[in-house]
Amino acid sequence: MKPVDARPIACLGEALVDLVCERNLAPGEAPDAFVPWPGGALANVAVAISRSGGTAALVGGVGGDRWGRWLAAGLEKAGVSTEWLAFLDGADTPVALIEFGSDNEPSFQVYGEHIGPTMAATSGFLDRAVACSQALIVGSNTMVGETEREVTRRALDLASAAGIPVLLDPNHRPNRWAGDDLARAFCHELSRAATVVKLNRGEAELITGIGDPLEAARDLVDLGPELVLVTDGEGAVVTAGAVEAVHQPEPAPTVSPLGAGDAFMGGLAAGLARLNWDLARVGEVLPVAAAAAASVCGSWGAR
Secondary structure, three states: OOOOOOEEEEOOOOOOEEEEEEEEEEEOOOOOEEEEEOOOOOHHHHHHHHOOOOOOOEEEEEEEHHHHHHHHHHHHHHOOOOOOEEEEEOOOOOOEEEEOOOOOOOOOOOOOHHHHHHHHHHOOHHHHHHHOOOOEOOOOOHHOOOOHHHHHHHHHHHHHHHOOEEEEOOOOOOHOOHHEEEEHHHHHHHHHHOOOOEHHHHHHHHHOOOOOHHHHHHHOOOOOOOEEEEEOOOOOOEEEEEEEEEEEOOOOOOOOOHHHHHHHHHHHHHHHHHHOOOOOHHHHHHHHHHHHHHHHOOOOOOO
């Protein structure tokens, strides 16, 4: 049996501070207080990989302020490598204001520097970060601006040259894009470069125009990924490509869904790594990934 790869899974993206209003707001109601939580989609994924028994590194940057140091310390405490995390002197760490409506769905507004400077700060170590990793995870947030787009494309080229799998979670944030057409085009580009794509039902419909999760997954496979997974909140997870499977997660108590998709991705990546990326065995991993998602739903924060 091939030994399990001990190299980390590289998560290319940002860490930021989530300021969360820890209650559901009625339509038109103003929030009265916010509580800081560590956040950033790929940082959340990295933490979930570590908690699921894998090894992970965040490849990105934070501000050189106390919030950046707080985020880095939290990542290290969770077992995530910060070897490839840059501190931007003189820059403030971005914050995301997060509110929950009566439907318990979060809305986001990010303040501070855009992700470009954070990604540009990886230029001195990006090649080594990818070369020393067993897989690369990316999202669409590093495709919004040209600076971060160039870094993401460079990382994808490096991963392709190294022959390591690329995992994509679009993690679509509408307020970061000028429009859906632009987001769709770049998600198509990322999907063509990916080995595995994990996305929720809304993202699948946005990218493919198909409402049925399984048909949308099959359509995405035609772009090139070997495995596509579509999640539907507490509903079934469907897969297409390497294997077609359906997994119905066990119901879990939910305070908020914030970070559940990131945790699912982390559990998925850690599980596939343990199987040496035998994608046809993804059915063995889905219960673990679903449990990782459920584990973060008991609090208002993403972790």
